[in-house]
Amino acid sequence: MFFKPRFSTKNYARRGFRLRGNSLITLFVFFLIGLFLHYGGRTKPVVAFWNDFRQIIGLGRSRSDREGSNPYKAPEPKSDEATDDRRGGQSNESEASDNNSSSPSEASSGNQRFDFEKQVDFLLPVSKANGELIRHEGYTLSYRNQYKDAEWVAYPLLAYETTGDADRKNEQFKPDPAVEDGTALPFDYTRSGYDRGHLAPAADFKFSQRMMRETFFMSNITPQVPEFNRGIWGDLENQIRSWARRDKGVYVVTGPVLKPGLSTIGKSTEVSVPEKFYKVILYCNKPDIRMVGFLMTNEGSNKSLKEFVVPVDLIEQLTGLDFFPKIPDDLEQKLESKSREEVVDEWFDN
Structure with a gap:
């Protein structure tokens, strides 16, 4: 049933x-x-x-x-609120490679120095503009508030500074607390189409996690086209590190060409997008001395680095800067006015 x-x-x-x-x-x-x-x-x-x-x-x-993370891009800030604090803050995480608490001496390369190298602030350019001078442990810069960009960043680069176990993987971009009127914020670049491009590269400070961390201050960052930042600009940075190792040390000055009327990006501030960037490199080992300048458009390129070598005089005309002004005038004029062919032979064929 x-x-x-x-x-x-x-x-x-x-x-x-x-x-x-x-x-x-x-x-x-x-x-x-x-x-x-x-x-x-x-x-x-x-x-x-x-x-x-x-x-x-x-x-x-x-x-x-x-495909993995982009090596030219540090992690995004964990929250916009945390990075909006213009006063910034320092991380308490352990310091890799920081067994030496004092900053490296410019004389520790072993090269023989000229008397003019021993003058205070020898490597700092002189500017016609009234930029704010900001000194960090690893580099010094002049910040132009109207552009929210540095007009130059300068530092000595020694051979041992390019090696070490410092890693950029966990570093985050952050406002620079030393800038009086505040820098751009990290999220001003978000979805802008531009990379947060370093002027003083993180990889130039692999010997110290603390100094590498300084390179992520937004005062050292500028809008760069991704194909430029990750391409020809990165190639130039690698080339300069190889010269620093070969020559036991060089002086580096780098920055954008700033001028009125540049396009801007930014959600909280207007950050000028440079059309061109430069690097000026000086090698000194008395009695030898040589200088090279590079001028690049903010775009991708497959050209040889040699194609971007220009007289330093030209960069001075475009930027209004006077590079290494404490070099005696006659020697400075000789260095800055050399032809591309002479400079390429001195730097690339040695």
Whole structure:
């Protein structure tokens, strides 16, 4: 004897709540939108969730995530609120490679120094503009508030400073607390289409985590086209480090060509986007001395670095700067007016 229900289970199943494929997709889309809104419009946590979800269902991580992180880009600030503090702050994490607490001596290269090298602030340019002089442990810069860019960054680069275990992986861009009127903020660059380009490269300070951390102050950062920053500009930075190792040390001055009317980016401040960048490198080992200047357009290029060598006089005309003004005038004029061919032979063929 079988019990026969008074109602039809078949009809009940038909009328019950049942999600179809399209409904599931719609709910998932709304869930992602909710995540995006929950994180204040920041896509990074949403992308992280999506990659985890792909792994769970067996699709693997997205292609961009598999290719690894961009070595020219430090992590985004953990929150906009934390990085909006213009007074900044120092990390308390342990210092890799910082066994020496004192800054390196410019004489520790072993090269014989000229008398003019021994003068205070020998390597600092003289500017026609009234930039704010900012001194950090690893480098000195002149900050132009109207552009929210440094007009120059200067530092000696010794051979041992380019090696070590300091790592940029966990460093974050941050406002420079030393700048009186404040710098740009890290998120001024977010989704702008430009990289946060270093003037003093992080890799020039691999011997000290503390000094590498200084290079992530926004006073040392400027908008650079990604193909430029990660391409020809990075090639030039590598070349200069190889010269520093070969010659036991060089002086480096680098910066953008600033002028009125540049385009700008920024959400909290207007940051000028330079059209050109320069580097001026000086080698001294008495009685030998040589100087080279590079001028590059803020765009990708496949040209040889030699093609960007220009007389330092030209860079001075464009920037209004006087590089290494404490070199005797006759010697300075000789160094700065050499032809490209002479300079290329001196630097690239040695």
